Amino acid sequence: MxxxxxxxxxxxxxxxxxxxxxxxxxxxxxxxxxxxxxxxxxxxxxxxxxxxxxxxxxxxxxxxxxxxxxxxxxxxxxxxxxxxxxxxxxxxxxxxxxxxxxxxxxxxxxxxxxxxxxxxxxxxxxxxxxxxxxxxxxxxxxxxxxxxxxxxxSGEWSGTMNLTESAAGSDVGALSTKAVAMGDGEYAITGEKIYISWADNDFTQNVCHLVLARLPDAPAGTRGISLFMVPKLIPDENGVPEIANTLKVVSLEHKTGLHGSPTAVLSFDGAKGWIVGQENGGMKAMFTMMNNARLGVAVEGIGVAEAAFQHALAYAVERKQGRTPVEGGRGTIVEHADVRRMLATMKSQVFAARSIALSCAVAIDMGNATGEADWRDRAAFLTPISKAYGTDVGIEVSTMGVQVHGGMGYIEETGAGQFTRDVRVTAIYEGTNGIQAMDLVARKMMDDGDAAFRLLEEVENNAESARGQFPQMAGAVWASAETLREATEWLVSQDDMSDRFSGAVPFLKAFALVLGSHAHLKAAMAEEGEGPRTRLARFYVKRLLPEHVALLQHVREGKKDLFAITAEDLGA
Amino acid sequence: MxxxxxxxxxxxxxxxxxxxxxxxxxxxxxxxxxxxxxxxxxxxxxxxxxxxxxxxxxxxxxxxxxxxxxxxxxxxxxxxxxxxxxxxxxxxxxxxxxxxxxxxxxxxxxxxxxxxxxxxxxxxxxxxxxxxxxxxxxxxxxxxxxxxxxxxxSGEWSGTMNLTESAAGSDVGALSTKAVAMGDGEYAITGEKIYISWADNDFTQNVCHLVLARLPDAPAGTRGISLFMVPKLIPDENGVPEIANTLKVVSLEHKTGLHGSPTAVLSFDGAKGWIVGQENGGMKAMFTMMNNARLGVAVEGIGVAEAAFQHALAYAVERKQGRTPVEGGRGTIVEHADVRRMLATMKSQVFAARSIALSCAVAIDMGNATGEADWRDRAAFLTPISKAYGTDVGIEVSTMGVQVHGGMGYIEETGAGQFTRDVRVTAIYEGTNGIQAMDLVARKMMDDGDAAFRLLEEVENNAESARGQFPQMAGAVWASAETLREATEWLVSQDDMSDRFSGAVPFLKAFALVLGSHAHLKAAMAEEGEGPRTRLARFYVKRLLPEHVALLQHVREGKKDLFAITAEDLGA
CATH class of the missing domain: 1.10.540.10 (Acyl-CoA dehydrogenase/oxidase, N-terminal domain)
Structure with a gap:
C-alpha cells in the first residue's frame, strides 16, 4: 500500500x-x-x-x-x-x-x-x-x-555536518582535523571526515559543509574545537559559486540501508573555510544544531514506523490465512489475536513516540518565543527521550511489520524489509541511544531532577483529573509516575555516574512509557465517548506500560553487579 | 574477529x-x-x-x-x-x-x-x-x-521440504498441489511451491524434495494431505540418479539476508513421486520432521546470536572512545557501563536460550530412548519455547551487536549487519513465532498444563535447594515460577482460545525468562566459588527476569480490550 x-x-x-x-x-x-x-x-x-x-x-x-x-x-x-x-x-x-x-x-x-x-x-x-x-x-x-x-x-544549496573522524565518533573531542588561520576570518582546513550524509549530490548548485576542526594551539578535548563553513564551491561576493574548494569525496559507504542517501568519506586538503561562532566555541555552535537535529532523527524513526505500520496493516487486512476468530469479520489475518496484538502495539507506540517528540518541539518553540528557562529545560530533557524512544520504536515497529508479513516480509520486493534496514541507523547517529540515555541521567539531571519532576507532576495532575472518567487507566498512569518519581529520586542521589549510567537505557525507556501513557490518557479524555483512541490508550496503558516496573528495577541495581562482570568474564 | x-x-x-x-x-x-x-x-x-x-x-x-x-x-x-x-x-x-x-x-x-x-x-x-x-x-x-x-x-544427495504455496503459508491445510496415483505406489505431482530453501545446488548429485500434496478425493484441510518423495533426478534401482524429473526451479527470491542460501519457487508438472507414510497421513509425517526442525531453527537463532556476540565483544575490547570509568582497565569501550550492559545482556541471553534448546533436545532423546510419555510431553512443550525464544534472542542480540559497533555497525563490511539480516527469517519460517506461541498455549496445554507444571516444579525445587547458597537469586527464581504458575493456571482455565492467544507471545517469553533464570541459577550452583557464571547469572536474574511480571500481566488481560480494537480503529 x-x-x-x-x-x-x-x-x-x-x-x-x-x-x-x-x-x-x-x-x-x-x-x-x-x-x-x-x-x-x-x-x-x-x-x-x-x-x-x-x-x-x-x-x-x-x-x-x-x-x-x-x-x-x-x-x-x-x-x-x-x-x-x-x-x-x-x-x-x-x-x-x-x-x-x-x-x-x-x-x-x-x-x-x-x-x-x-x-x-x-x-x-x-x-x-x-x-x-x-x-x-x-x-x-x-x-x-x-x-x-x-x-x-531556498534549497539552491544544501548543507552537511562534519563531525566524525575514524578515531573520533561519540568522543567528538578526540578529533584531529586541523584549521589554520589565513587572515580575514579565513582558515585552511585539513583532515578526513567520515559518515558524511549527503556529502555531495547532483541536484544542488553547491554543498556547504559545516566542519569541526582544531586550531594549532587549541586546548585538548571539546574545549578546543571550532566550527567552520567549508563550501564545495567557493562563492564570489554575489553568491555565485565559482571556484572548486580543495576537498573531495573519497568514497561512499556500503550501508545496510538508506542506499539512496550517499554516506561519504570526505577529505579536506587545505580547503578554505570561514569560522562560525568563536574560536574554540565550535561545540557550543554544534550543540544548537545537534539538539534540534536529534528531534529530527526522532521523527525519522517515528516516520518510518508509521510507514511500516501502514504497510503491515494493508497486508493484514488483505491476506487470508487460517480460520479467523471474529464472526462477521473480514476473514483476513488482521482478525488473528496475535496479528492484532502486533498492529495495536505498533500503532500505539507510534502515537506515544510522536506525542513525546511533538511535545518536545512545542517546548523548543516556547523556549525560543518566551526565553523562559522552564521551557528550555523541558525541551532539553525531552530531547534525548524523543530521540532514543522514537528511533527504538522505529526499529521495533518496522521489525514487527516484517513479522506481520510472515514469509513475504523476508522478500525484499515487499518493501517491509527496507524499513528495518533504513531505520536501523537512526538509533546510532546523532549520538547513539546509549549516549542519549547517558545525557538524560547526567547532564539533563544536573538540575537535581527538576525538569523530570515537573513533567511527572504534570502526568500525575492529569491522571488525577481523569480518575472519574477512566478510573483504571488513570490509576495505572498515576501509579507509574509515582514509581518513576521514586526511581528518579534514587538516580539523582547517586554521585557515582557509573551507578546512573548502568541503568540509563532502561530509565529512558521507562520515562518514555510513562509519558507515552500520559499522552494516550489525554487522547482518551479528548475523545467524545469511547472511541478508537480510548481503546488504543487502554491497550498501551494496560499491556505496554507495565514494563516500566521491570525497567526501573534494573535502574536501581546500579553498577555493582554489572561492573563485577569483567571483560574476561564475557570471554575476552 | x-x-x-x-x-x-x-x-x-x-x-x-x-x-x-x-x-x-x-x-x-x-x-x-x-x-x-x-x-x-x-x-x-x-x-x-x-x-x-x-x-x-x-x-x-x-x-x-x-x-x-x-x-x-x-x-x-x-x-x-x-x-x-x-x-x-x-x-x-x-x-x-x-x-x-x-x-x-x-x-x-x-x-x-x-x-x-x-x-x-x-x-x-x-x-x-x-x-x-x-x-x-x-x-x-x-x-x-x-x-x-x-x-x-552420506550427503551425496540433499533434501528439501515443500510445504508452502502462495495461498497456503501458516495455513498448510489450504494447499492445492495435486497428486494422482499412477499405480505401484507411484504418483504424478503437479503444483507450485514457494520458499523452498536449497531447492537446488551445484554440489550434490541429486536433490530430494519431500512434497505435501492432495489426492483427488482427499478431505479438505490438513486431514487430506499426503507426503511424497519427489527427486530431481529419478534414481534407477541401484540408486543411480538418471532421468530428470518434470520439475523445475522457476525463480530465486531476493531476500533481506541468507543470500548464500537459494530460496526458490519450484514448479512440479506431473513429476514422479512416491508416497511417504499413508495416504492423507502427510501432516503426521510432516510433524515428525517439523518438531525437530523447529529445534534446528532455534539453534539457528542461537548460533547467529553467539557469532554476533563474539563479533561485538571483539570490537568492544579493541575500540577506544571516550574516557572509560574503570581504573586500570583496558581503556576501550567494553568498560563503558552501557556497552557492558549490552554485552552482558547478549551473553546471558545466549546462555539461557541455548540451555532451553539443549534441554528440549535431551527430552527428545530420552523420549526416543525410553518411550516415556513424560519425556515426550516435555519435549513437545519445550519445542515452541526453544524455537521462539532462540530466534527472538537471535534477532535481539544481533541488533544489539550492531549497536555496540556504533556507526561501524551500519557499514556492511563490518559484518555486524549481516547477522541481523540473516537471522531475521528464523522468527518466521518453520512456523512464525506467533504460531509457536499459539501452539504452546493451545495444543501443548491440552494436558491441562501438566507438562508446564512439571517444569515449574523442577524450577521451584531447584530454587529451594539453592536458597542457602544464593538466597537472593534463588528467591527471585522461585517467586517468578510461582507467578508463572498462577498465570498458567489462569490460562488453562480459559475455554475461549482467543483469551489464550491474545497473550500467547508474552506468555511464551515469560516462560523462557523463568526457564532461562533456572538455567543460570544451576550454572551458578555448579561453579566452584563465585566466578563468571555466577556473575552472569546474577545479571540475568536481577535485571532481565523481572520483565516476566509485565508480560504475565499482559497475558491475563485476555482478549477483551484487544478484540475491542477493530481493524477500522487501526485505520483500515
Missing amino acids: PYRAPTADFQFIFDNIVGLEQTYATEKFAEATPDVVEAILLEAGKLCDDVIAPLNRIGDLEPARLENGVVRTSTGFAQGYAAIADGGWIGAAASEEFGGMGLPFAVLTAVNDMMSGACLALQLNPLLTQGQIEALEHHASDTIKALYLPKLI | PYRAPTADFQFIFDNIVGLEQTYATEKFAEATPDVVEAILLEAGKLCDDVIAPLNRIGDLEPARLENGVVRTSTGFAQGYAAIADGGWIGAAASEEFGGMGLPFAVLTAVNDMMSGACLALQLNPLLTQGQIEALEHHASDTIKALYLPKLI
Whole structure:
C-alpha cells in the first residue's frame, strides 16, 4: 500500500496532547494561526503522498554512486528534492528575514515526520540543511548569514555536518582535523571526515559543509574545537559559486540501508573555510544544531514506523490465512489475536513516540518565543527521550511489520524489509541511544531532577483529573509516575555516574512509557465517548506500560553487579 | 574477529544444566560416552572455525543465482558442504543401519548451533537433509529407505521440504498441489511451491524434495494431505540418479539476508513421486520432521546470536572512545557501563536460550530412548519455547551487536549487519513465532498444563535447594515460577482460545525468562566459588527476569480490550 501522511493524527496531537495553541499566543508565532497550520499539514501531506513516497523503493534499488569523484543520485531524487525546495519546506522554520516561513518548529517536526515516512533517504538531505540553517542563524557572522542563508533556505544549496573522524565518533573531542588561520576570518582546513550524509549530490548548485576542526594551539578535548563553513564551491561576493574548494569525496559507504542517501568519506586538503561562532566555541555552535537535529532523527524513526505500520496493516487486512476468530469479520489475518496484538502495539507506540517528540518541539518553540528557562529545560530533557524512544520504536515497529508479513516480509520486493534496514541507523547517529540515555541521567539531571519532576507532576495532575472518567487507566498512569518519581529520586542521589549510567537505557525507556501513557490518557479524555483512541490508550496503558516496573528495577541495581562482570568474564 | 565455536559452553551445559548423562544410561545411546561427546564437539568446532566460518561473508556478497534453470552457489560453498558431509555430520543423529552415527539429538543440536554461527546460509542445507532423513526413517517404506537414506546420510544427495504455496503459508491445510496415483505406489505431482530453501545446488548429485500434496478425493484441510518423495533426478534401482524429473526451479527470491542460501519457487508438472507414510497421513509425517526442525531453527537463532556476540565483544575490547570509568582497565569501550550492559545482556541471553534448546533436545532423546510419555510431553512443550525464544534472542542480540559497533555497525563490511539480516527469517519460517506461541498455549496445554507444571516444579525445587547458597537469586527464581504458575493456571482455565492467544507471545517469553533464570541459577550452583557464571547469572536474574511480571500481566488481560480494537480503529 502506498504511504499516506497521517495529517489528522498530527492535528489531533497538536490540538489535544501537546498544546500547540500556546505558540499561537506568542508574538514570534502569531502568524502561524490554526488555519495556516492545517493548510500546511495538508499541503505537506499531499507532497509526501504523491511525489516523495514513490521514490522510496527506487532509492533502495538504485543506490547513490560515486563516478569520477562526483555523486550520482537515485532516479527521481533530483525531482523529489526540487519539489521539497519549491514548496519552501527546507526553510519552513527558518527566519523570514532570509526567505524562511518562520513556522513553529513543532509544525516543521510534523512535516519532517511525514517526509521521513515517505522517503527517509531523500529526507536526510533537507534535514541536514535545516540543521545548518539553524546553526548559522545563531552563530554565523552577518556576512556569512547574508551569503549562505538565502541559498540554503531556498534549497539552491544544501548543507552537511562534519563531525566524525575514524578515531573520533561519540568522543567528538578526540578529533584531529586541523584549521589554520589565513587572515580575514579565513582558515585552511585539513583532515578526513567520515559518515558524511549527503556529502555531495547532483541536484544542488553547491554543498556547504559545516566542519569541526582544531586550531594549532587549541586546548585538548571539546574545549578546543571550532566550527567552520567549508563550501564545495567557493562563492564570489554575489553568491555565485565559482571556484572548486580543495576537498573531495573519497568514497561512499556500503550501508545496510538508506542506499539512496550517499554516506561519504570526505577529505579536506587545505580547503578554505570561514569560522562560525568563536574560536574554540565550535561545540557550543554544534550543540544548537545537534539538539534540534536529534528531534529530527526522532521523527525519522517515528516516520518510518508509521510507514511500516501502514504497510503491515494493508497486508493484514488483505491476506487470508487460517480460520479467523471474529464472526462477521473480514476473514483476513488482521482478525488473528496475535496479528492484532502486533498492529495495536505498533500503532500505539507510534502515537506515544510522536506525542513525546511533538511535545518536545512545542517546548523548543516556547523556549525560543518566551526565553523562559522552564521551557528550555523541558525541551532539553525531552530531547534525548524523543530521540532514543522514537528511533527504538522505529526499529521495533518496522521489525514487527516484517513479522506481520510472515514469509513475504523476508522478500525484499515487499518493501517491509527496507524499513528495518533504513531505520536501523537512526538509533546510532546523532549520538547513539546509549549516549542519549547517558545525557538524560547526567547532564539533563544536573538540575537535581527538576525538569523530570515537573513533567511527572504534570502526568500525575492529569491522571488525577481523569480518575472519574477512566478510573483504571488513570490509576495505572498515576501509579507509574509515582514509581518513576521514586526511581528518579534514587538516580539523582547517586554521585557515582557509573551507578546512573548502568541503568540509563532502561530509565529512558521507562520515562518514555510513562509519558507515552500520559499522552494516550489525554487522547482518551479528548475523545467524545469511547472511541478508537480510548481503546488504543487502554491497550498501551494496560499491556505496554507495565514494563516500566521491570525497567526501573534494573535502574536501581546500579553498577555493582554489572561492573563485577569483567571483560574476561564475557570471554575476552 | 573470526568465529570460535563455544565448545566449552556446550560441554558445561551438557554436564551441569541439561543432564546429558541421562542419555548415556540408555541402551539407545550407550555408545555416546562422555569422551566420544567431547571429541565430537571439538572436531565439529574445529571444522566450523577453520572451514565453515570463512564462507559466511562470501555467501552474503556472492548470492546463489539461477542460470538457465540451474542454481549456482557461492564460491567455496561446494567445498564447505563436502567437508560437512565427509565429516559425517549430516547423519550424525541418523540410524547406524544406513550409515549414520546414531548420536543423541542433543549432540547434533550443539553441532547445528555451531554450524549456524559459522555460516547459517550453508548450514540450512544439511539441516533440511537431516529433517528429511528423520521423516523417512519414521514413515517411508523399506524400499524408499534403502534407496534414499544412505545417499542422504552420506550427503551425496540433499533434501528439501515443500510445504508452502502462495495461498497456503501458516495455513498448510489450504494447499492445492495435486497428486494422482499412477499405480505401484507411484504418483504424478503437479503444483507450485514457494520458499523452498536449497531447492537446488551445484554440489550434490541429486536433490530430494519431500512434497505435501492432495489426492483427488482427499478431505479438505490438513486431514487430506499426503507426503511424497519427489527427486530431481529419478534414481534407477541401484540408486543411480538418471532421468530428470518434470520439475523445475522457476525463480530465486531476493531476500533481506541468507543470500548464500537459494530460496526458490519450484514448479512440479506431473513429476514422479512416491508416497511417504499413508495416504492423507502427510501432516503426521510432516510433524515428525517439523518438531525437530523447529529445534534446528532455534539453534539457528542461537548460533547467529553467539557469532554476533563474539563479533561485538571483539570490537568492544579493541575500540577506544571516550574516557572509560574503570581504573586500570583496558581503556576501550567494553568498560563503558552501557556497552557492558549490552554485552552482558547478549551473553546471558545466549546462555539461557541455548540451555532451553539443549534441554528440549535431551527430552527428545530420552523420549526416543525410553518411550516415556513424560519425556515426550516435555519435549513437545519445550519445542515452541526453544524455537521462539532462540530466534527472538537471535534477532535481539544481533541488533544489539550492531549497536555496540556504533556507526561501524551500519557499514556492511563490518559484518555486524549481516547477522541481523540473516537471522531475521528464523522468527518466521518453520512456523512464525506467533504460531509457536499459539501452539504452546493451545495444543501443548491440552494436558491441562501438566507438562508446564512439571517444569515449574523442577524450577521451584531447584530454587529451594539453592536458597542457602544464593538466597537472593534463588528467591527471585522461585517467586517468578510461582507467578508463572498462577498465570498458567489462569490460562488453562480459559475455554475461549482467543483469551489464550491474545497473550500467547508474552506468555511464551515469560516462560523462557523463568526457564532461562533456572538455567543460570544451576550454572551458578555448579561453579566452584563465585566466578563468571555466577556473575552472569546474577545479571540475568536481577535485571532481565523481572520483565516476566509485565508480560504475565499482559497475558491475563485476555482478549477483551484487544478484540475491542477493530481493524477500522487501526485505520483500515
